[in-house]
Amino acid sequence: MLNIATVLETNSRLYPNKLAIIQDDHVYTFQALNDLANRVAHGLRKAGVRPGDRVALSCLTNAYFVMCYYGILKAGAVVVSLNPLLKHEEIARNLSDADVCFYLCYDGAGQLPMLTEGYTAFLETPSCTKFCLIGAMEALSYFSENIYFLDDWLENNAGHFPSVQTAADASCNIIFTSGTTGRAKGAELTHANYAVACLSYSDVMEYSSDDVILVAAPLFSVLGQTMLMGAGFYAGATLVLQSRFDPEHVLCAMVHYNVTIFSGVPTMFYGLLHYPGLRNHDLGKIREHWRTGIVGGAPVPPHLVDEVESVFGVRLQKGYGLSETTAVVAATRRDRPYAKESVGVPMWGAEIRIVDELMNDKPIGEAGEIVVRGPTVMCGYFGDPEATAVAFRGSWFHTGDVGMLDADGNLHILDRIKDMIIRGGFNVYPCQVEAVLMRHPCIKLAAVVGIPDEQLGEEIHAFVVLHEEAILTAAKILDWGREHLAAYAYPRHVSFLPSLPMGPTNKILKSELRRLAATVYTPV
Numbered sequence: 001m002l003n004i005a006t007v008l009e010t011n012s013r014l015y016p017n018k019l020a021i022i023q024d025d026h027v028y029t030f031q032a033l034n035d036l037a038n039r040v041a042h043g044l045r046k047a048g049v050r051p052g053d054r055v056a057l058s059c060l061t062n063a064y065f066v067m068c069y070y071g072i073l074k075a076g077a078v079v080v081s082l083n084p085l086l087k088h089e090e091i092a093r094n095l096s097d098a099d100v101c102f103y104l105c106y107d108g109a110g111q112l113p114m115l116t117e118g119y120t121a122f123l124e125t126p127s128c129t130k131f132c133l134i135g136a137m138e139a140l141s142y143f144s145e146n147i148y149f150l151d152d153w154l155e156n157n158a159g160h161f162p163s164v165q166t167a168a169d170a171s172c173n174i175i176f177t178s179g180t181t182g183r184a185k186g187a188e189l190t191h192a193n194y195a196v197a198c199l200s201y202s203d204v205m206e207y208s209s210d211d212v213i214l215v216a217a218p219l220f221s222v223l224g225q226t227m228l229m230g231a232g233f234y235a236g237a238t239l240v241l242q243s244r245f246d247p248e249h250v251l252c253a254m255v256h257y258n259v260t261i262f263s264g265v266p267t268m269f270y271g272l273l274h275y276p277g278l279r280n281h282d283l284g285k286i287r288e289h290w291r292t293g294i295v296g297g298a299p300v301p302p303h304l305v306d307e308v309e310s311v312f313g314v315r316l317q318k319g320y321g322l323s324e325t326t327a328v329v330a331a332t333r334r335d336r337p338y339a340k341e342s343v344g345v346p347m348w349g350a351e352i353r354i355v356d357e358l359m360n361d362k363p364i365g366e367a368g369e370i371v372v373r374g375p376t377v378m379c380g381y382f383g384d385p386e387a388t389a390v391a392f393r394g395s396w397f398h399t400g401d402v403g404m405l406d407a408d409g410n411l412h413i414l415d416r417i418k419d420m421i422i423r424g425g426f427n428v429y430p431c432q433v434e435a436v437l438m439r440h441p442c443i444k445l446a447a448v449v450g451i452p453d454e455q456l457g458e459e460i461h462a463f464v465v466l467h468e469e470a471i472l473t474a475a476k477i478l479d480w481g482r483e484h485l486a487a488y489a490y491p492r493h494v495s496f497l498p499s500l501p502m503g504p505t506n507k508i509l510k511s512e513l514r515r516l517a518a519t520v521y522t523p524v
Helices: 006-014 030-046 063-074 088-097 114-123 150-156 191-204 222-235 247-257 266-273 283-289 302-312 385-391 430-437 474-484 510-520
Strands: 019-023 026-029 054-058 078-082 102-106 130-134 147-149 171-178 184-190 212-215 238-241 261-264 292-295 316-322 327-331 351-355 368-373 397-405 411-416 421-423 426-428 443-453 457-466 493-496
Touching: 006 030, 006 222, 019 030, 019 063, 026 030, 030 063, 030 150, 054 063, 054 088, 063 078, 063 102, 063 150, 063 222, 063 238, 078 088, 088 114, 088 184, 102 114, 114 130, 130 150, 147 150, 171 191, 171 222, 184 191, 191 222, 191 327, 212 222, 212 247, 222 238, 222 261, 222 327, 238 247, 247 266, 247 283, 261 266, 266 292, 266 302, 283 302, 292 302, 302 316, 351 397, 385 397, 421 443, 421 457, 426 430, 430 443, 430 457, 430 474, 443 510, 457 474, 457 510, 474 493, 493 510
Parallel strands: 019 238, 054 078, 054 102, 078 171, 102 130, 130 147, 212 238, 212 261, 261 292, 292 316, 457 493
Antiparallel strands: 019 026, 171 184, 316 327, 351 368, 368 397, 397 411, 421 426, 443 457
Protein backbone atom coordinates (compact mmCIF):
# COMPACT_ATOMS: atom_id res chain seq x y z
CA MET A 1 0.00 0.00 0.00
CA LEU A 2 1.27 3.47 -0.84
CA ASN A 3 -0.09 7.01 -0.74
CA ILE A 4 2.41 9.75 -1.53
CA ALA A 5 0.43 12.19 0.65
CA THR A 6 1.84 10.46 3.73
CA VAL A 7 5.01 12.53 3.19
CA LEU A 8 3.20 15.40 4.93
CA GLU A 9 2.32 13.21 7.90
CA THR A 10 5.91 12.01 8.13
CA ASN A 11 7.33 15.53 7.93
CA SER A 12 4.82 16.84 10.48
CA ARG A 13 6.35 14.33 12.92
CA LEU A 14 10.01 14.75 11.90
CA TYR A 15 9.99 18.53 11.37
CA PRO A 16 6.77 19.82 12.99
CA ASN A 17 7.94 23.43 13.38
CA LYS A 18 10.13 23.62 10.28
CA LEU A 19 8.86 25.86 7.48
CA ALA A 20 7.37 23.84 4.64
CA ILE A 21 6.10 26.78 2.56
CA ILE A 22 6.89 30.47 2.32
CA GLN A 23 4.58 32.53 0.12
CA ASP A 24 4.88 36.30 0.29
CA ASP A 25 4.07 37.20 3.91
CA HIS A 26 2.55 33.81 4.72
CA VAL A 27 4.48 30.88 6.18
CA TYR A 28 3.34 27.33 6.90
CA THR A 29 5.14 24.76 9.00
CA PHE A 30 4.95 21.10 8.05
CA GLN A 31 2.56 20.54 10.95
CA ALA A 32 0.29 23.39 9.82
CA LEU A 33 0.37 22.30 6.18
CA ASN A 34 -0.55 18.74 7.09
CA ASP A 35 -3.40 20.08 9.24
CA LEU A 36 -4.76 22.17 6.33
CA ALA A 37 -4.50 19.28 3.85
CA ASN A 38 -6.45 17.14 6.35
CA ARG A 39 -9.21 19.76 6.44
CA VAL A 40 -9.43 19.64 2.64
CA ALA A 41 -9.66 15.85 2.77
CA HIS A 42 -12.50 16.10 5.31
CA GLY A 43 -14.33 18.56 3.06
CA LEU A 44 -14.08 16.26 0.07
CA ARG A 45 -15.22 13.25 2.10
CA LYS A 46 -18.24 15.15 3.46
CA ALA A 47 -19.10 16.25 -0.09
CA GLY A 48 -19.31 12.62 -1.17
CA VAL A 49 -15.90 12.12 -2.79
CA ARG A 50 -14.76 8.51 -2.44
CA PRO A 51 -11.41 6.76 -2.99
CA GLY A 52 -10.70 6.46 -6.70
CA ASP A 53 -12.90 9.43 -7.68
CA ARG A 54 -11.27 12.00 -9.92
CA VAL A 55 -11.05 15.54 -8.57
CA ALA A 56 -9.88 18.39 -10.80
CA LEU A 57 -7.66 21.19 -9.52
CA SER A 58 -7.10 24.55 -11.25
CA CYS A 59 -4.77 26.74 -9.21
CA LEU A 60 -1.71 28.93 -9.52
CA THR A 61 1.54 28.10 -7.76
CA ASN A 62 0.62 28.96 -4.19
CA ALA A 63 -0.10 27.39 -0.80
CA TYR A 64 -3.70 26.66 -1.82
CA PHE A 65 -2.45 24.38 -4.58
CA VAL A 66 -0.27 22.40 -2.18
CA MET A 67 -2.90 21.89 0.52
CA CYS A 68 -5.59 20.96 -2.04
CA TYR A 69 -3.26 18.64 -3.97
CA TYR A 70 -2.32 16.65 -0.88
CA GLY A 71 -5.86 16.89 0.53
CA ILE A 72 -7.24 15.21 -2.59
CA LEU A 73 -4.66 12.44 -2.30
CA LYS A 74 -5.25 12.00 1.43
CA ALA A 75 -8.92 11.34 0.64
CA GLY A 76 -7.81 8.55 -1.69
CA ALA A 77 -9.01 10.46 -4.76
CA VAL A 78 -7.12 11.10 -7.99
CA VAL A 79 -5.83 14.59 -8.79
CA VAL A 80 -6.66 15.85 -12.29
CA SER A 81 -4.21 18.72 -12.74
CA LEU A 82 -5.52 21.45 -15.04
CA ASN A 83 -3.57 24.29 -16.59
CA PRO A 84 -5.04 27.49 -15.07
CA LEU A 85 -4.51 29.36 -18.35
CA LEU A 86 -6.98 27.21 -20.30
CA LYS A 87 -10.20 28.58 -21.76
CA HIS A 88 -13.52 27.06 -20.70
CA GLU A 89 -13.86 24.91 -23.85
CA GLU A 90 -10.59 23.13 -23.09
CA ILE A 91 -11.36 22.83 -19.38
CA ALA A 92 -14.77 21.29 -20.09
CA ARG A 93 -13.21 18.78 -22.48
CA ASN A 94 -10.64 17.77 -19.85
CA LEU A 95 -13.29 17.46 -17.13
CA SER A 96 -15.38 15.22 -19.35
CA ASP A 97 -12.50 13.09 -20.65
CA ALA A 98 -11.21 12.42 -17.12
CA ASP A 99 -14.73 11.71 -15.82
CA VAL A 100 -14.24 14.31 -13.08
CA CYS A 101 -16.93 14.44 -10.37
CA PHE A 102 -15.61 17.36 -8.29
CA TYR A 103 -13.76 20.53 -9.36
CA LEU A 104 -11.68 22.84 -7.15
CA CYS A 105 -10.97 26.16 -8.89
CA TYR A 106 -8.95 29.19 -7.76
CA ASP A 107 -10.64 32.55 -8.23
CA GLY A 108 -7.70 33.91 -10.20
CA ALA A 109 -5.29 36.80 -9.90
CA GLY A 110 -5.03 40.10 -11.70
CA GLN A 111 -6.39 39.81 -15.22
CA LEU A 112 -6.51 35.99 -15.15
CA PRO A 113 -10.23 35.04 -15.28
CA MET A 114 -9.83 31.57 -13.81
CA LEU A 115 -13.15 31.60 -11.95
CA THR A 116 -15.17 32.71 -14.97
CA GLU A 117 -13.57 30.15 -17.27
CA GLY A 118 -13.62 27.37 -14.67
CA TYR A 119 -17.21 27.83 -13.56
CA THR A 120 -18.41 28.08 -17.16
CA ALA A 121 -16.65 24.78 -17.89
CA PHE A 122 -18.24 23.22 -14.79
CA LEU A 123 -21.71 24.19 -16.00
CA GLU A 124 -20.93 22.70 -19.42
CA THR A 125 -19.89 19.31 -17.94
CA PRO A 126 -22.87 17.23 -16.72
CA SER A 127 -20.68 14.52 -15.18
CA CYS A 128 -18.97 17.06 -12.89
CA THR A 129 -21.62 17.77 -10.26
CA LYS A 130 -19.80 19.68 -7.51
CA PHE A 131 -17.61 22.78 -7.46
CA CYS A 132 -15.38 24.29 -4.77
CA LEU A 133 -14.15 27.86 -4.91
CA ILE A 134 -10.59 28.47 -3.77
CA GLY A 135 -10.59 32.12 -2.74
CA ALA A 136 -13.05 34.85 -1.79
CA MET A 137 -16.45 33.38 -0.88
CA GLU A 138 -18.23 36.51 -2.15
CA ALA A 139 -17.17 35.77 -5.72
CA LEU A 140 -19.68 32.93 -6.00
CA SER A 141 -22.48 34.23 -3.78
CA TYR A 142 -24.90 34.43 -6.71
CA PHE A 143 -24.15 31.03 -8.21
CA SER A 144 -26.12 27.77 -7.97
CA GLU A 145 -26.21 24.93 -5.45
CA ASN A 146 -23.60 22.17 -5.12
CA ILE A 147 -21.03 24.89 -4.48
CA TYR A 148 -18.45 24.59 -1.70
CA PHE A 149 -15.92 27.07 -0.34
CA LEU A 150 -12.38 26.15 0.63
CA ASP A 151 -12.25 28.87 3.29
CA ASP A 152 -15.23 27.22 4.98
CA TRP A 153 -13.46 23.86 4.98
CA LEU A 154 -10.25 25.32 6.38
CA GLU A 155 -12.10 27.12 9.17
CA ASN A 156 -14.57 24.45 10.25
CA ASN A 157 -13.20 20.99 9.44
CA ALA A 158 -11.08 18.86 11.76
CA GLY A 159 -7.31 18.95 11.36
CA HIS A 160 -6.86 15.19 11.68
CA PHE A 161 -7.43 12.81 8.76
CA PRO A 162 -5.47 9.57 8.32
CA SER A 163 -4.52 9.20 4.67
CA VAL A 164 -6.47 6.54 2.80
CA GLN A 165 -4.17 3.62 2.04
CA THR A 166 -4.07 3.07 -1.71
CA ALA A 167 -2.38 0.40 -3.79
CA ALA A 168 1.01 1.34 -5.21
CA ASP A 169 -0.34 0.91 -8.73
CA ALA A 170 -3.49 2.95 -8.02
CA SER A 171 -3.98 6.18 -9.95
CA CYS A 172 -2.48 9.24 -8.31
CA ASN A 173 -2.74 11.95 -10.95
CA ILE A 174 -3.99 12.54 -14.48
CA ILE A 175 -1.88 15.04 -16.39
CA PHE A 176 -3.20 16.21 -19.73
CA THR A 177 -0.76 16.06 -22.58
CA SER A 178 -1.29 15.57 -26.31
CA GLY A 179 -0.24 13.42 -29.23
CA THR A 180 0.19 14.01 -32.93
CA THR A 181 -3.55 14.48 -33.39
CA GLY A 182 -3.54 17.43 -31.01
CA ARG A 183 -6.40 15.92 -29.00
CA ALA A 184 -5.62 16.22 -25.30
CA LYS A 185 -4.95 12.89 -23.58
CA GLY A 186 -4.77 12.26 -19.86
CA ALA A 187 -1.56 10.52 -18.82
CA GLU A 188 -2.55 8.31 -15.89
CA LEU A 189 0.24 8.22 -13.31
CA THR A 190 0.32 6.02 -10.22
CA HIS A 191 1.45 6.54 -6.64
CA ALA A 192 4.42 4.28 -7.41
CA ASN A 193 5.32 6.41 -10.45
CA TYR A 194 5.39 9.53 -8.28
CA ALA A 195 7.20 7.93 -5.35
CA VAL A 196 10.04 6.64 -7.53
CA ALA A 197 10.28 9.89 -9.51
CA CYS A 198 10.42 12.08 -6.40
CA LEU A 199 12.78 9.90 -4.39
CA SER A 200 15.20 9.27 -7.25
CA TYR A 201 15.38 12.93 -8.27
CA SER A 202 15.83 14.03 -4.67
CA ASP A 203 18.72 11.57 -4.44
CA VAL A 204 20.33 12.55 -7.76
CA MET A 205 20.21 16.28 -6.94
CA GLU A 206 21.24 15.62 -3.33
CA TYR A 207 18.31 17.47 -1.79
CA SER A 208 18.35 17.80 2.00
CA SER A 209 16.28 19.30 4.80
CA ASP A 210 18.66 22.28 4.74
CA ASP A 211 17.62 23.23 1.21
CA VAL A 212 15.44 26.20 0.31
CA ILE A 213 13.82 25.61 -3.08
CA LEU A 214 12.42 28.58 -4.99
CA VAL A 215 9.40 27.50 -7.04
CA ALA A 216 8.30 29.91 -9.78
CA ALA A 217 7.44 27.08 -12.18
CA PRO A 218 3.81 25.92 -12.44
CA LEU A 219 2.80 23.27 -9.93
CA PHE A 220 0.05 22.00 -12.23
CA SER A 221 2.83 20.41 -14.32
CA VAL A 222 4.32 17.04 -13.53
CA LEU A 223 7.76 18.69 -13.37
CA GLY A 224 6.65 21.05 -10.62
CA GLN A 225 4.93 18.26 -8.72
CA THR A 226 7.88 15.87 -8.81
CA MET A 227 11.22 17.64 -9.26
CA LEU A 228 10.33 20.55 -6.98
CA MET A 229 7.42 19.94 -4.59
CA GLY A 230 7.54 16.16 -4.28
CA ALA A 231 11.31 15.70 -4.26
CA GLY A 232 11.70 18.69 -1.97
CA PHE A 233 9.19 17.43 0.59
CA TYR A 234 10.71 13.94 0.60
CA ALA A 235 13.95 15.61 1.71
CA GLY A 236 12.21 17.88 4.22
CA ALA A 237 13.19 21.02 2.28
CA THR A 238 11.43 24.39 2.42
CA LEU A 239 9.59 25.69 -0.66
CA VAL A 240 9.41 29.40 -1.50
CA LEU A 241 6.39 29.76 -3.80
CA GLN A 242 5.84 32.47 -6.40
CA SER A 243 2.68 32.45 -8.52
CA ARG A 244 4.53 33.63 -11.61
CA PHE A 245 8.07 34.26 -12.73
CA ASP A 246 9.28 37.82 -12.20
CA PRO A 247 13.06 38.46 -12.21
CA GLU A 248 12.84 41.12 -9.50
CA HIS A 249 10.82 38.89 -7.19
CA VAL A 250 13.07 35.89 -7.84
CA LEU A 251 16.27 37.82 -7.12
CA CYS A 252 14.78 39.39 -3.97
CA ALA A 253 13.72 35.95 -2.73
CA MET A 254 17.14 34.46 -3.46
CA VAL A 255 18.80 37.11 -1.32
CA HIS A 256 16.21 37.21 1.47
CA TYR A 257 15.65 33.47 1.93
CA ASN A 258 19.14 32.18 1.05
CA VAL A 259 17.75 30.05 -1.78
CA THR A 260 19.83 26.97 -2.56
CA ILE A 261 17.86 25.49 -5.50
CA PHE A 262 16.07 27.17 -8.39
CA SER A 263 14.52 25.44 -11.39
CA GLY A 264 13.00 26.82 -14.55
CA VAL A 265 12.77 26.78 -18.30
CA PRO A 266 15.53 28.53 -20.31
CA THR A 267 13.48 31.71 -20.66
CA MET A 268 13.54 32.16 -16.90
CA PHE A 269 17.32 32.04 -16.82
CA TYR A 270 17.49 34.44 -19.78
CA GLY A 271 15.16 36.69 -17.82
CA LEU A 272 17.49 36.72 -14.83
CA LEU A 273 20.64 37.25 -16.87
CA HIS A 274 19.22 40.16 -18.87
CA TYR A 275 17.17 41.81 -16.14
CA PRO A 276 18.16 45.51 -16.00
CA GLY A 277 18.13 45.53 -12.21
CA LEU A 278 20.33 42.44 -11.82
CA ARG A 279 23.34 44.35 -10.47
CA ASN A 280 21.21 46.06 -7.84
CA HIS A 281 20.99 42.76 -5.96
CA ASP A 282 23.62 41.13 -3.76
CA LEU A 283 25.04 38.67 -6.28
CA GLY A 284 27.73 37.66 -3.82
CA LYS A 285 25.12 36.40 -1.38
CA ILE A 286 23.18 34.67 -4.16
CA ARG A 287 26.37 32.90 -5.32
CA GLU A 288 27.17 31.89 -1.74
CA HIS A 289 23.91 29.98 -1.22
CA TRP A 290 22.64 28.96 -4.68
CA ARG A 291 24.15 25.50 -5.20
CA THR A 292 21.92 23.90 -7.84
CA GLY A 293 20.19 25.31 -10.90
CA ILE A 294 17.85 22.98 -12.80
CA VAL A 295 16.74 23.68 -16.36
CA GLY A 296 14.47 21.84 -18.77
CA GLY A 297 11.23 22.06 -20.73
CA ALA A 298 12.88 23.48 -23.86
CA PRO A 299 16.20 23.28 -25.71
CA VAL A 300 19.11 24.51 -23.57
CA PRO A 301 21.83 26.27 -25.61
CA PRO A 302 25.36 25.64 -24.29
CA HIS A 303 25.99 29.38 -24.10
CA LEU A 304 23.17 29.71 -21.56
CA VAL A 305 24.92 27.19 -19.31
CA ASP A 306 28.12 29.22 -19.57
CA GLU A 307 26.42 32.57 -18.88
CA VAL A 308 24.58 31.31 -15.80
CA GLU A 309 27.78 29.81 -14.39
CA SER A 310 29.70 33.02 -15.09
CA VAL A 311 27.19 35.34 -13.43
CA PHE A 312 25.76 33.20 -10.63
CA GLY A 313 28.50 30.63 -10.06
CA VAL A 314 26.13 27.69 -10.48
CA ARG A 315 26.19 25.00 -13.15
CA LEU A 316 22.81 24.19 -14.64
CA GLN A 317 21.71 20.58 -14.28
CA LYS A 318 19.64 19.44 -17.26
CA GLY A 319 17.03 16.75 -17.68
CA TYR A 320 14.75 15.08 -20.18
CA GLY A 321 11.30 13.66 -19.68
CA LEU A 322 7.62 13.93 -20.43
CA SER A 323 4.35 13.98 -18.53
CA GLU A 324 3.98 10.31 -19.51
CA THR A 325 7.24 9.44 -17.75
CA THR A 326 6.44 11.35 -14.53
CA ALA A 327 8.89 14.05 -15.56
CA VAL A 328 12.58 13.21 -15.75
CA VAL A 329 13.90 9.91 -17.14
CA ALA A 330 17.40 11.23 -17.87
CA ALA A 331 19.41 13.91 -16.12
CA THR A 332 22.90 15.25 -15.66
CA ARG A 333 24.37 14.19 -12.34
CA ARG A 334 26.59 16.01 -9.92
CA ASP A 335 28.72 12.86 -9.46
CA ARG A 336 29.50 12.40 -13.19
CA PRO A 337 31.53 14.39 -15.72
CA TYR A 338 29.37 17.20 -17.07
CA ALA A 339 28.37 16.81 -20.73
CA LYS A 340 27.22 20.26 -21.80
CA GLU A 341 25.60 19.11 -25.05
CA SER A 342 23.58 16.29 -23.49
CA VAL A 343 20.67 15.92 -21.06
CA GLY A 344 22.50 13.33 -18.98
CA VAL A 345 22.10 9.63 -18.26
CA PRO A 346 19.03 7.50 -17.43
CA MET A 347 17.51 7.93 -13.98
CA TRP A 348 17.25 5.04 -11.52
CA GLY A 349 15.34 2.13 -13.07
CA ALA A 350 14.82 3.87 -16.42
CA GLU A 351 15.78 2.10 -19.63
CA ILE A 352 16.31 4.20 -22.75
CA ARG A 353 16.82 2.91 -26.27
CA ILE A 354 17.32 4.64 -29.61
CA VAL A 355 15.47 2.67 -32.29
CA ASP A 356 14.45 2.72 -35.93
CA GLU A 357 10.92 2.24 -37.28
CA LEU A 358 11.17 -1.55 -36.74
CA MET A 359 12.35 -1.21 -33.12
CA ASN A 360 15.92 -2.19 -34.01
CA ASP A 361 18.56 -0.50 -31.86
CA LYS A 362 20.55 2.23 -33.56
CA PRO A 363 24.34 2.24 -33.13
CA ILE A 364 26.01 4.61 -30.68
CA GLY A 365 26.03 8.12 -32.11
CA GLU A 366 23.23 7.52 -34.63
CA ALA A 367 19.84 9.19 -34.41
CA GLY A 368 16.54 7.41 -33.90
CA GLU A 369 13.38 7.56 -31.85
CA ILE A 370 13.75 7.62 -28.07
CA VAL A 371 11.76 4.81 -26.42
CA VAL A 372 11.56 4.34 -22.66
CA ARG A 373 10.41 1.91 -20.02
CA GLY A 374 10.77 1.83 -16.26
CA PRO A 375 9.07 2.48 -12.92
CA THR A 376 8.07 6.07 -13.70
CA VAL A 377 6.37 5.40 -17.05
CA MET A 378 2.59 5.94 -16.94
CA CYS A 379 0.14 3.06 -16.95
CA GLY A 380 -1.63 4.55 -19.98
CA TYR A 381 -3.89 7.30 -21.26
CA PHE A 382 -7.03 7.45 -19.16
CA GLY A 383 -10.06 6.13 -21.03
CA ASP A 384 -8.13 5.83 -24.30
CA PRO A 385 -6.94 2.24 -24.88
CA GLU A 386 -6.24 2.88 -28.57
CA ALA A 387 -3.86 5.76 -27.87
CA THR A 388 -2.25 3.70 -25.11
CA ALA A 389 -1.63 0.78 -27.47
CA VAL A 390 -0.03 3.09 -30.03
CA ALA A 391 2.20 4.71 -27.40
CA PHE A 392 3.41 1.34 -26.05
CA ARG A 393 4.25 -0.41 -29.31
CA GLY A 394 6.64 -3.26 -28.60
CA SER A 395 6.11 -2.84 -24.84
CA TRP A 396 8.17 0.37 -24.81
CA PHE A 397 6.81 3.89 -24.49
CA HIS A 398 7.43 5.84 -27.69
CA THR A 399 8.32 9.44 -26.88
CA GLY A 400 8.03 10.78 -30.42
CA ASP A 401 11.40 12.49 -29.95
CA VAL A 402 14.59 11.95 -31.90
CA GLY A 403 17.85 11.49 -30.04
CA MET A 404 21.07 9.55 -29.77
CA LEU A 405 23.24 7.98 -27.09
CA ASP A 406 26.96 8.72 -26.97
CA ALA A 407 29.74 6.35 -25.92
CA ASP A 408 29.45 7.48 -22.29
CA GLY A 409 25.73 6.71 -22.11
CA ASN A 410 24.63 10.34 -22.28
CA LEU A 411 21.36 11.09 -24.05
CA HIS A 412 21.29 13.82 -26.70
CA ILE A 413 18.00 15.33 -27.89
CA LEU A 414 18.17 16.17 -31.58
CA ASP A 415 14.65 16.90 -32.79
CA ARG A 416 10.98 16.08 -32.33
CA ILE A 417 9.03 13.71 -34.50
CA LYS A 418 5.86 15.42 -33.48
CA ASP A 419 5.12 18.92 -34.65
CA MET A 420 4.69 20.14 -31.09
CA ILE A 421 6.06 23.61 -30.42
CA ILE A 422 7.68 24.40 -27.06
CA ARG A 423 7.23 28.11 -26.41
CA GLY A 424 8.75 29.36 -23.17
CA GLY A 425 8.43 25.91 -21.61
CA PHE A 426 4.77 25.49 -22.58
CA ASN A 427 3.73 22.82 -25.05
CA VAL A 428 1.75 24.21 -27.98
CA TYR A 429 0.02 21.79 -30.33
CA PRO A 430 -0.33 23.13 -33.89
CA CYS A 431 -3.48 21.12 -34.62
CA GLN A 432 -5.29 22.86 -31.79
CA VAL A 433 -4.14 26.31 -32.88
CA GLU A 434 -5.03 25.58 -36.50
CA ALA A 435 -8.50 24.40 -35.51
CA VAL A 436 -9.14 27.66 -33.65
CA LEU A 437 -7.86 29.79 -36.52
CA MET A 438 -10.01 27.97 -39.04
CA ARG A 439 -13.08 28.69 -36.96
CA HIS A 440 -12.76 32.29 -38.12
CA PRO A 441 -15.24 32.89 -40.96
CA CYS A 442 -12.60 34.54 -43.16
CA ILE A 443 -9.98 31.79 -42.89
CA LYS A 444 -10.02 28.90 -45.33
CA LEU A 445 -6.84 27.06 -44.31
CA ALA A 446 -4.25 27.53 -41.60
CA ALA A 447 -0.99 25.81 -40.74
CA VAL A 448 1.18 26.55 -37.73
CA VAL A 449 4.90 25.90 -37.30
CA GLY A 450 7.53 26.73 -34.72
CA ILE A 451 10.38 29.06 -35.54
CA PRO A 452 13.58 29.36 -33.47
CA ASP A 453 13.58 32.11 -30.86
CA GLU A 454 16.54 32.76 -28.58
CA GLN A 455 14.46 33.90 -25.62
CA LEU A 456 11.48 31.54 -25.82
CA GLY A 457 13.06 28.52 -27.48
CA GLU A 458 10.42 28.64 -30.21
CA GLU A 459 7.85 31.16 -31.43
CA ILE A 460 4.57 30.42 -33.20
CA HIS A 461 4.14 31.32 -36.88
CA ALA A 462 0.81 30.88 -38.63
CA PHE A 463 0.35 30.59 -42.39
CA VAL A 464 -3.16 31.53 -43.45
CA VAL A 465 -5.19 31.15 -46.64
CA LEU A 466 -8.25 33.41 -46.72
CA HIS A 467 -11.54 32.70 -48.38
CA GLU A 468 -11.97 34.41 -51.72
CA GLU A 469 -12.76 38.13 -51.36
CA ALA A 470 -12.32 37.92 -47.58
CA ILE A 471 -10.44 40.75 -45.89
CA LEU A 472 -8.58 40.09 -42.66
CA THR A 473 -5.46 41.63 -41.13
CA ALA A 474 -2.71 39.90 -39.19
CA ALA A 475 -3.62 41.99 -36.14
CA LYS A 476 -7.20 40.71 -36.27
CA ILE A 477 -5.92 37.13 -36.42
CA LEU A 478 -3.79 37.79 -33.36
CA ASP A 479 -6.86 39.16 -31.54
CA TRP A 480 -8.85 36.06 -32.52
CA GLY A 481 -6.14 33.77 -31.20
CA ARG A 482 -5.80 35.73 -27.97
CA GLU A 483 -9.55 35.45 -27.41
CA HIS A 484 -9.80 31.69 -27.95
CA LEU A 485 -6.41 30.28 -26.90
CA ALA A 486 -4.24 30.29 -23.80
CA ALA A 487 -1.86 33.23 -23.53
CA TYR A 488 1.15 31.14 -24.53
CA ALA A 489 -0.56 29.39 -27.46
CA TYR A 490 -1.69 32.02 -29.97
CA PRO A 491 0.51 32.93 -32.96
CA ARG A 492 2.74 35.99 -32.74
CA HIS A 493 3.63 35.94 -36.44
CA VAL A 494 1.27 35.61 -39.40
CA SER A 495 1.86 35.20 -43.13
CA PHE A 496 -0.79 35.14 -45.86
CA LEU A 497 -0.47 32.68 -48.75
CA PRO A 498 -2.68 31.99 -51.79
CA SER A 499 -2.36 28.26 -51.02
CA LEU A 500 -0.43 25.92 -48.74
CA PRO A 501 2.25 23.55 -50.08
CA MET A 502 0.86 20.02 -50.31
CA GLY A 503 2.47 16.62 -50.78
CA PRO A 504 1.23 13.80 -53.03
CA THR A 505 -1.24 12.64 -50.39
CA ASN A 506 -2.57 16.18 -49.89
CA LYS A 507 -0.83 16.57 -46.58
CA ILE A 508 0.51 20.02 -45.79
CA LEU A 509 4.30 20.11 -46.14
CA LYS A 510 5.30 21.77 -42.91
CA SER A 511 8.97 21.38 -43.72
CA GLU A 512 8.40 23.81 -46.60
CA LEU A 513 6.54 26.19 -44.31
CA ARG A 514 9.38 26.16 -41.77
CA ARG A 515 11.82 27.14 -44.49
CA LEU A 516 9.47 29.87 -45.64
CA ALA A 517 8.95 31.11 -42.09
CA ALA A 518 12.70 31.51 -41.70
CA THR A 519 12.70 33.95 -44.63
CA VAL A 520 9.59 35.99 -43.82
CA TYR A 521 9.37 36.01 -39.99
CA THR A 522 7.12 39.06 -40.03
CA PRO A 523 6.19 40.19 -36.50
CA VAL A 524 2.60 41.19 -35.86
